[in-house]
Amino acid sequence: MSGNEYVKYMTEQFTAYIDTPPEEKKLRKSQHKTEPPVCSSRWLGVLPFAFKLFLKKN
Structure with a gap:
C-alpha cells in the first residue's frame, strides 16, 4: 500500500466517523x-499474540 493510498483510506475513515x-x-x-476481553490477552498481555504471530511467520 503506497503512501497516497494510505492517506486516502485514512481520510475516508475519518470522514465516515465524523458523519456518524x-x-x-x-x-x-x-x-x-x-464485550469481555479475550482471556489470553487479558491474562498475559501481548505475549500470546506475539507467539501466535511468530508461529504463523515460520
Missing part, C-alpha cells in the same frame, strides 16, 4: 465496553 451521529458513537462505545 453522536448517538451511534455512544452506542458503539457502550457495546465495546460490555
